[in-house]
Amino acid sequence: MKYSKIFQYAYLVFAVLFIYDGISKWNDGTNGAYVSFALAALAVFIFFFRRKFAKKIEKSNNSK
Template identity: 50%
Template sequence: MSYLKYTQYVYILFAVYFIYDGVTKLNENNEGYPLSFVIAGMAIFMFFFRRRFVKRFDDRNKKQ
């Protein structure tokens, strides 16, 4: 399960992309920019959630 340590960074990449997408849509006066920021916020939340989950999983394996 070592791949879980690295998949959490995919969420940060998604967040960066959707923040960039939201800013470009905001500058072009498109109406879809709030959705991009919401998805970026969810990706950041998932990054921290996954990081906490991986840490808890590692701590449980160390006790065994």
């Protein structure tokens, strides 16, 4: 279970990296900034989804 928490926060790290990539592409004027921002938004969404799902599973395991 501890590994899943580490991977949850890895999604936030990837989101920060994609945001940095998007900003650097935006400032350089190259294409692809929107793709980086979309991937960052997806990574944040996955983080919150997995966190909610893990809490639901943990609550289910504790009630048994």
